[in-house]
Amino acid sequence: MQNKLYSAEAALAVADDTAKLPEATGDARSFRDLILAKLTYAVGKDPIVARDHDWLRAVSLALRDHIVDRWMATTRGVYRMGGKRVYYLSLEFLIGRLLKDGLNNLSLLNTAREALASVGVDLDMIAEMEPDAALGNGGLGRLAACFMESMATVGVAAYGYGIRYENGLFRQNIVDGWQTESPENWLQNGNPWEFPRREVAYEVGFGGAVEATDGWDGSAVHSWKPAETILAVAHDTPAVGWRGNRVNTLRLWSARSLDPISLDAFNAGDHIGALADRTKVESISRVLYPADSTPAGQELRLRQEYFFTSSSLQDIVRRHLQQHRDIKTLPTKAAIQLNDTHPAIAVAEMMRILIDIxxxxWADAFAITRETVSYTNHTLLPEALETWPVPLIERLLPRHMQIIYAINARVLTEARGSGASDAMISAVSIIDETHGRRVRMGNLAFVGSHKVNGVSALHSDLMKETVFRDLNALFPGRITNKTNGITPRRWLMTANPGLTTLLRETIGDAYLDDAEKLKALNPFAKDSSFQEHFAAVKHANKARLAKMIQQTVGLRVDPSAMFDVHIKRIHEYKRQLLNILETIALYNAIRAHPERDWAPRVKIFAGKAAASYTSAKYIIKLINDVAKVVNSDPAVRNLLKVVFMPNYNVSLAEVIIPAADLSEQISTAGLEASGTGNMKFGLNGALTIGTLDGANVEMKEHVGDDNIFIFGLKANEVEDRKRAGRNPSDNIAASPILHEVLDSVESGVFSPTDRERHRGTVQSLRSSDWFFVTDDFDAYGAMQRNVDALWADKAAWREKAILNVARMGWFSSDRTIREYADEIWGVPTLSVE
Structure with missing residues (x-):
């Protein structure tokens, strides 16, 4: 028999002729039959003996079949059209559970529920068993996940690139009030959503030396000879858009050793040493954000960043050449977005690929790199803009260090030619010479990109005035703004089905396809009947959360109390400390004045502190210490409860956010780039108490001044006080309430077994208070009393909550992606009817 070899084009033509896309909205009986087939032939279980986890896998595989049909159709269409693709490089993709999200986006949620019910299985119960994909930490990763879903929804052909962490960040446990970390082994039972691509593997090098030879024209030709080479192997997960019209790809890389075992060492009896190289290599994709407080931790972080960036760029270039042949056309066919500084080494890696391979x-390579790459900045904190010691990069990536020096030389020459001062030259340099020579990855990303965007209007403006002031002067017009957004499919339809149903019954289905059509809800804000239905949905969500709180931490809370929620990464600038100190003040006031008509509150905290972030861990301990005292004190008469929910993740957020009445967004003004939690809370009918920081500024503009609680110093006032040389002790002396609170914490009222425990936290506030807790304490407390007053007027509170829902449509990530597509990437999107 003669073998036949088919080209990719021929295969696509055959597929186009023969493939028909089935309707996702199949009937429940057909979907039940598909689930039973998967249970029998893929899971290998008889329905009579199948356990919950077997049913979970079976329904996941059944849904996957529907998704794959659309995935392949999308891929064929992209190849056939030959258009421009977007490549989104991010060290985090906090995608959460995918079953319900996929069912919802393919309009199969009710079908699946009915199909499973017919065989005695509860969809909601088995869906709770799905592990969260532990591929991120907080807002950065959740934003990337929202963007992947929105790119598919609005018709942008896209790949997301990241790392397939085997253990993710860590599982947070609270032991005697302290955070402890354990592995988050989310892959231990397999992952039905991913497809290993053994054929998609790239070699990634480290170390070694660079050899230079003469080229045909006498110019130097450089060749990097790595001392160590590892393999990056692709695993693909489909990213489903709304209504399943497009399915894009999330490609995650696993690190594998070229030689998995040293047989010589093994046969010599060194059974552990024989696996040493494999262990070192696979550690790259083992854990998200290894602590970088040690040189070994720093090296692993840099290896992670280069590993996923290099393999992603190799994949992008391979795909481009396979379809379009000419490397010089790359900017017309590929847009590479760097999500924060983690993939910033892409600028040097792309230059290496273009020049050396x-x-x-040089001129052509840099023009192609800059036209293809763009960079999203996520922070104004100088310490959060990554820098790496020059000797570390020279040792791990010697060719890249040469390229970085060469880029820097051209930047500095350009700056000097424009008349820049020595101070400006120092500021724009990619090499920081002030505290040992370090490579500024933010500067590298900036000079190697054609566009640099902030993630809220305030943040983008402050970028021009602070961290990138001099680069902005050298390259005017490069900074642009793209205010973040969230996907309403995940954060309204999936997370809050009760509210989704109520909205559909009230304003119809148009908002499902265009979130800005939530504005149709505005006239119902004062409607007493609608308010009652709205309140009933909220109460049901609160009852669900109350049940989870009791099951998780053993505390009974009243769903009729105000649920005051502060959930986000634990960091000093996010000021969980301000919140818990004001909570202590409230506790003291309730005990001192029991006759007042206090608004009952449940203060709910959740979030992880970085493993090496000692100050943040002490904040967690203080919250739990205060909770222990407050929750056991009968004098507060259930008027105040304090809860810290462990192991914050997407699934927990999906329960907490729909139940929230008050959203805490109280970062020090000028330090939060955007925030997306604020948007999720508003979309689910919570009122915001916050500073004029990040996207709070734009939220205030959209929901109206009367429908948000804004307090505290503005960003410019914070800077003015910094320049003036403020003394936090003066703030404390001027506030009797704060003075009393700090004295009680410092003296051990909340830590009777170790009265010195929180002395360091208080002393830091007295001496430095870098994040202006003492400056904003009184204003925050006063605004909380305004919150109490409004809570007493149920109709007024509900009206404002409804208006928040109605006016949050602009914060859809669909709008954000359309702006990226139009103004940065140069790709078309589907029109909104």
Missing amino acids: HSLS
Whole structure:
């Protein structure tokens, strides 16, 4: 028999002729039959003996079949059209559970529920068993996940690139009030959503030396000879858009050793040493954000960043050449977005690929790199803008260090030619010479990109005035703004089905396809009947959370109390400390004045502190210490409860956010780039108490001044006080309430077994208070009393909550992606009817 070899084009033509896309909205009986087939032939279980986890896998595989049909159709269409693709590089993709999200986006949620009910299985119960994909930490990763879903929804052909962490960040446990970390082994029972791509594997090098030879024209030709080479192997997960019209790809890389075992060492009896190289290599994709407080931790972080960036760029270039042949057309066919500084080494890696492998001139290579790459900045904190010691990069990536020096030389020459001062030259340099020579990855990303965007209007403006002031002067017009957004499919339809149903019954289905059509809800804000239905949905969500709180931490809370929620990464600038100190003040006031008509509150905290972030861990301990005292004191008469929910993740957020009455967004003004939790809370009918920081500024503009609680110093006032040389002790002396609170914490009222425990936290506030807790304490407390007053007027509170829902449509990530597509990437999107 003669073998036949088919080209990719021929295969696509055959597929187009023969493939028909089935309707996702199949009947429950057909979907039941598909689930039973998967249970029998893929899971290998008889329905009579199947356990909950077997049913979970079976329904996941059944849904996956529907998704794959659309995935392949999308891929064929992209190849056939030959258009421009977007490549989103992010060290985090906090995608959460995918079953319900996929069912919802394919309009199969009710079908699946009915199908499973017919065989005696509860969809909601088995869906709770699905592990969260532990691929991120907080807002950065959740934003990337929202963007992947929105790119598919609005018709942008896209790949997301990241790392397939085997253990993710860590599982947070609270032991005697302290955070402890354990592995988050989310892959231990397999992952039905991913597809290993053994054929998609790239070699990634480290160390070694660079050899230079003469080229045909006498110019130097550089060749990097790595001392160590590892393999990056792809695992693909489909990213489903709304209504399943497009399915994009999330491609995650696993690190594998080229030689998994040293047989010589093994046969010599060194059974552990024989696996040493494999262990070192696979540690790259083992854990998200290894602590970088040690040189070994720093090296692993850099290896992670280069590993996923290099393999992603190799994949992008391979795909481009396979379809379009000419490397010089890359900017017309690929848009590479760097999500924060983690993939910033892409600028040097792309230059290496273009110059050393494809023999382009420096000028051509840099023009292609800059036209293809763009960079999203997520922080104004100088310490959060990554820098790496020059010796570390020289040792791990010697060729890249040469390229970085060369880029920097051209930047500095350009700056000097424009008349820049020595101070400006120092500021724009990619090499920081002030505290040992370090590579500024933010500067590298900036000079290697054609566009640099902030993630809220305030943040983008402050970028021009602070961290990138001099680079902005050198490259005017490069900074632009793209205010973050969230996907309403995950954060309204899936997370809050009760509210979704109520909205559909009230304003119809148009908002499901265009979130800005939530504005149709505005006239119902004062409607007493609608308010009652709205309140009933909220109460049901609160009852669900109350049940989870009791099951998780053993505390009974009243769903009729105000649920005051502060959930986000634990960091000093996010000021969980301000919140818990004001909570102590409230506790003292309730005990001192029991005759007042206090608004009952449940203060709910959740979030993880970085493993090496000692100050943040002490904040967690203080919250739990205060909770222990407050929750056991009969004098407060259930008027105040304090809860810290462990192991904050997407699934927990999906329960907490729909139940929230008050959203805490109280970062020090000028330090929060955007925030997306604020948007999720508003979309689910919570009122915001916050500073004029990040996207709070734009939320205030959209929901109206009367429908948000804004307090505290503005960003410019914070800077003015910094320059003036403020003394936190003066703030404390001027506030009797704060003075009393700090004295009680410092003296051990909340830590009777170790009265010195929180002395360091208080002393830091007295001496430095870098995040202006003492400056904003009184204003925050006063605004909380305004919150109490409004809570007493149920109709007024509900009206404002409804208006928040109605006016949050602009914060859809669909709008954000359309702006990226139009103004940065140059790709078309589907029109909104």
